[in-house]
Amino acid sequence: MTNWIGNAVGIAPFITVDHSAFDSGWKPPGRNFTATGLVYNMNTLDKFKDLDKKALLASVGNELWQSIKIGTVLGDPEKLCPFVLLTFADLKKYHFYYWFAFPALKFPEKPTSYSEPPTSLRQKLSETELSSLLSAYDAFQSTQEKFSALFVVKQHGEKYMFDSFANLDQTLKSTEKVIVGICDPSSAMGYPGWPVRNLITLLAYRFNGCLKSVTVLCVRDRTQDGVRDFGNSQIFTVEIPEQEVSALEVTPECVGWEKNERQKMGPRMVNLSSCMDPTRLAESAVDLNLKLMRWRLLPDLQLEKIACTKCLVLGSGTLGCNVARLLMGWGMRHITMVDNSKVSYSNPVRQSLFAFEHCLEGGQPKAQAAAASLKMIFPGMKSEGISLSIPMPGHTITDSMLQQTKTDVGRLEELIDTHDAVFLLMDTRESRWLPTLIAASKRKIVINAALGFDTFLVLRHGIKSGHVVPKDSSDKMGHISGSQLGCYFCNDVVAPGNSTRDRTLDQQCTVTRPGLSMVASALAVELLVSVLQHPQGAEAPADTSAKDDHFVMDSDCSLGIVPHQIRGFLSRFHQILPSSQAFSMCTACCPLVLDKYETEGFDFLLRAFNEAGYLEEITGLAAMQDATVDAEVWDLSDDEDLSSVDMETA
Numbered sequence: 001m002t003n004w005i006g007n008a009v010g011i012a013p014f015i016t017v018d019h020s021a022f023d024s025g026w027k028p029p030g031r032n033f034t035a036t037g038l039v040y041n042m043n044t045l046d047k048f049k050d051l052d053k054k055a056l057l058a059s060v061g062n063e064l065w066q067s068i069k070i071g072t073v074l075g076d077p078e079k080l081c082p083f084v085l086l087t088f089a090d091l092k093k094y095h096f097y098y099w100f101a102f103p104a105l106k107f108p109e110k111p112t113s114y115s116e117p118p119t120s121l122r123q124k125l126s127e128t129e130l131s132s133l134l135s136a137y138d139a140f141q142s143t144q145e146k147f148s149a150l151f152v153v154k155q156h157g158e159k160y161m162f163d164s165f166a167n168l169d170q171t172l173k174s175t176e177k178v179i180v181g182i183c184d185p186s187s188a189m190g191y192p193g194w195p196v197r198n199l200i201t202l203l204a205y206r207f208n209g210c211l212k213s214v215t216v217l218c219v220r221d222r223t224q225d226g227v228r229d230f231g232n233s234q235i236f237t238v239e240i241p242e243q244e245v246s247a248l249e250v251t252p253e254c255v256g257w258e259k260n261e262r263q264k265m266g267p268r269m270v271n272l273s274s275c276m277d278p279t280r281l282a283e284s285a286v287d288l289n290l291k292l293m294r295w296r297l298l299p300d301l302q303l304e305k306i307a308c309t310k311c312l313v314l315g316s317g318t319l320g321c322n323v324a325r326l327l328m329g330w331g332m333r334h335i336t337m338v339d340n341s342k343v344s345y346s347n348p349v350r351q352s353l354f355a356f357e358h359c360l361e362g363g364q365p366k367a368q369a370a371a372a373s374l375k376m377i378f379p380g381m382k383s384e385g386i387s388l389s390i391p392m393p394g395h396t397i398t399d400s401m402l403q404q405t406k407t408d409v410g411r412l413e414e415l416i417d418t419h420d421a422v423f424l425l426m427d428t429r430e431s432r433w434l435p436t437l438i439a440a441s442k443r444k445i446v447i448n449a450a451l452g453f454d455t456f457l458v459l460r461h462g463i464k465s466g467h468v469v470p471k472d473s474s475d476k477m478g479h480i481s482g483s484q485l486g487c488y489f490c491n492d493v494v495a496p497g498n499s500t501r502d503r504t505l506d507q508q509c510t511v512t513r514p515g516l517s518m519v520a521s522a523l524a525v526e527l528l529v530s531v532l533q534h535p536q537g538a539e540a541p542a543d544t545s546a547k548d549d550h551f552v553m554d555s556d557c558s559l560g561i562v563p564h565q566i567r568g569f570l571s572r573f574h575q576i577l578p579s580s581q582a583f584s585m586c587t588a589c590c591p592l593v594l595d596k597y598e599t600e601g602f603d604f605l606l607r608a609f610n611e612a613g614y615l616e617e618i619t620g621l622a623a624m625q626d627a628t629v630d631a632e633v634w635d636l637s638d639d640e641d642l643s644s645v646d647m648e649t650a
């Protein structure tokens, strides 16, 4: 344990305790001296708090007092500079508590008075005297086995002689003018450090009655601006009052617990979590990656806006897994996965959050397994998995299912409420209806992605600003405002229904080219990020300019344009960006449907689930269906295997 004395004026003294302190053969570097102390490492924070610090210090003080009484300190004078270190390491949180005590005995009880107050050597001595003192000091230290913190100084005229502290008694008797020297850790002008107090105690006890006063040289051997400066050393003379013999029998009080940085009696704490906790290390590494993108390429990028967006991912299949991974890549931390099926053997090769283990024993619930994988990839994720069946139009709710359905609807409403963006990535068209409606009512950003065999659709739903009937508002600039954009159902002239009815098995499980989900997921996430970065957010207008004009168009957003839809055709490796307005008879987002949902609530939903044709009837679609028999309806799915279709419809 070393006490560094080489620090400059005005810098507080410090003691270094590190792992080498436990090596018995350790030698301090030049001009530092060792202090021997006790380290108490507590196992719990409570034990750290409850430890009787007064009693601990008293026992250390008593030991010091005994060694002064017996005189063993003379041969080992560094015993006059003890310390106590109380520690507790919270290795889970990487919090390190420590509290030092530098024990000092209050003896004599009454403060000793200076007959010559501390003065710096620079003031007291001439240049010549100072350098003569310094060379005598260096000559003495060089003869010592280890650097001595205490010593005696004899003065003969202008000549100084240093001697070992063990010769204290002898020197005091034989010489007229004796100076006791000590390396002083204090750097405060006029205030000697704590070991000086124990030195006075030793002198007062040992020479009680025969030593009236003593001169102490406090060596402050500093290096300032690369130049060694001995002139800051202090010298003072102190009166040593004679003590009653009875006073010598009483162990003096011991003080010395250090105040913390708030100037309170209490421990100090070092919080190393940001540089030791692997989770935090990962966090800062991940954030740095994104920040580099901002620093180097996109100074306007608002990473915080992205990071704080809470995403609800409905469907944890190929699209759901890939979307969640990419959201993570953009720094999103709060991702909730929803699904109602289990991981099957065919899933892991395409669904990037699952592994073989997830399929065993009947398969783990997809949503929970996906959420757990996100956390495994990056422990800083706040991901949750929720098994939930989304009620759908055309899938009749029997009386026995009524209560469960009500609960499920409530859960979905709550989930959409507590998130900022909703991804619709389910495997049937009709399962998208209820979340589309709820999210439209709650004005949440909705990103929809669906796959065909070699085609995909990615679109953002228009975000309603009040229930005004959409009118033709595409302006001359070729824009449709974000609040006028259509939803997934706006292009359809039939209400969603049981899409597995009337279909053969091979039609029920749309098989897609494996890369398609990656492409569509990537575009879905990038579309959300573009929406978030646009100054108008979800109300960002979509461009309707003539074909290819968007290649040259200026954009309000640092990431470029924010399309309404992206339709891709892998057979041609081609993509188009259509935009369309909300449809006034849309079964999921038209004002009439929203009004009915908001006023009638579950009763309305129940009729929509159970009554075929109900949605068409109230929206007026039924009346116009004859005219649009050839309307295109995309049958899209995010499913590729029979087993999960079986489970879906089971």
Ligand SMILES: *[C@@H]1O[C@H](CO)[C@@H](O)[C@H](O)[C@H]1NC(C)=O
Residues within 6 Å of the ligand: 095, 271, 272, 273, 274
């Ligand atoms: C320690 O630091 C971490 C991260 O810098 C912080 O989250 C935590 O609250 C800190 N702990 C205390 C007790 O201050």
Ligand SMILES: *[C@@H]1O[C@H](CO)[C@@H](O)[C@H](O)[C@H]1NC(C)=O
Residues within 6 Å of the ligand: 394, 395, 396, 498, 499, 500, 501, 502, 649
């Ligand atoms: C959907 O249609 C399929 C095929 O006709 C049928 O087996 C299934 O029970 C229907 N599902 C519901 C919930 O009505």
Ligand SMILES: [Zn+2]
Residues within 6 Å of the ligand: 486, 487, 488, 489, 490, 582, 583, 586, 587, 588, 589, 590
């Ligand atoms: Zn719509």
